[in-house]
Amino acid sequence: MRSRALLLILGCALLLLGAVLVGPRLEGAQGQFIVWQLRVPRVLVGMGVGATLALVGAVFQALFQNPLATSDTVGTTAGATVGALFAFALDSSRTVQGLPLVTVCAFAGALAGSLLVASFASARRVHSSDILLAGIAVTLASSALASGIQYVSDSRALFAATQWSLGQLPQVGYRGVLLLAPLCTLSCGLLLLLTRPLQVFALGEDLAHSRGVNVPRLRLFALGLGSLGVAACVAWCGPIAFVGLIVPHLVRRLLGASYRTLLPMSLCVGGALLVTCDAFARLIVPGRELPVGIVTAALGAPTLVFLVARGRR
């Protein structure tokens, strides 16, 4: 098992390195600039976003005891979408403290959506299935709100919103990395500290309670920390589908369901997967970049079907 994990880490490192180097042949000062000022920060953002989405996916799947749970399930993405649409309807070229208005509004929307669900989760006697339903309710309410904003938006705002909703790693340079890194590090770092209670929780909510896990507190911390990281990612990149869903299942299949392995390896594989998909999105159509969200969705859907089919055998 350990050698398999080491192989997987090595594979992830090679994929990350490959994502920086792959592409048209680059030479001279211009080449240096493209590699160090464009590709490297983009790979770093991709690593952070992919790692956070995958880790949060693994945590939420344990937390909701549902293999289909992701950050989308608890209203984070839906809240971010409402925020982003609101910003596009206002004026997407505006900035707040040097940050794009879209990013700020999407972040605020994501946190608001998650906060609603988290406040419900903090109640003492609710079950995970109740929180899942609360997340679905927030998502539906957000969709209604988003539809309302779209109805009154002009075509320019609608086009920008559609592009945003496809999910894309932006060219944000090192400034973007520095803004994203603290939130992702805080979210992922503290979530990794919850490995032990999550392992107990994954074996059954009531059983975890009987074994000494403070269930309401665990839920609140995991939900809050996960939502914080995902809110930051969605605010920068838009919703990127399937990474949070697929990666934990992939790691579980390869290395088992011990959370001491599952969580850190989801982090590694999620980062490498998103960066690889992004490199693919850069190269697949010559002279044009596809949004990475299209690639993850195109890869994710068949992978999910494959995993389900394998799991049934």
Add this chain to the structure above:
Amino acid sequence: MSELRFVDLSVQVSGRTLLDRVSLSVGKGELVALLGPNGAGKTTLLKTALALRAPSSGSVLLAGESVAALEPRKRAGLIAWLPQHIRAEEPVTGLESVAAARYRFRESHADSRRAAERALARVSASQYAERRVTELSGGERQRVAFAGLVAQEAEILLFDEPANHLDPGQQQDLYRLLGQMWRQGRSILCITHDVNLLHQLGDAARVRVVGLRAGRLVFDSPFDAPALAEQLGDLFGIEMNCLHGGEQRFFVPRSRSTS
């Protein structure tokens, strides 16, 4: 060792009474077998003892303190539970599953694994340590779950129909293990549908048998009480025969006429 006490306990949900002023205690080193028809409130009673369900009135005291007020890790040191249905959707190994029961101890992962190995050996389940629980049969999974209960090292143990889905041999093995833990001084409250399995405990005469029907306690008798057959018959609404085999009594429902 601690005592578990239900004091005038009632539980109501949506106007329906699940438990009605139940008062019961499980003393230090006692084994109480809880019997009753389906829907009598047996599992609800166990869940109130674990603070998984709040009483509408009355209280549950564990070592003299309200169970709801206990800090979770402290409560886990006092009381442990083997549920009726063992969830096995995560493909963790038997060893990891048992090591998770050590959560209340602030110890290293290596220490948890060593304790889990000892617990598995104690219930003769070491062969399942490296197998995924999702691949185990119902009986094997129950044994691993039992090892988890051993690993938790709590003073009071709650069992919710532990012999469900087991073949007769596995049922006997499980009740023998339960008897071992009882003789080591644990207090036990065990829901069962088969009172005859209590013979496997080793010292059945010391067992208290408690009947619960429609949320109310209807009897509390020692296992060797002469009236037990009649009490069991009344509890389940059937006629119960008492057969003697050596020094042991066996309770067998009288077959109903099919005409």
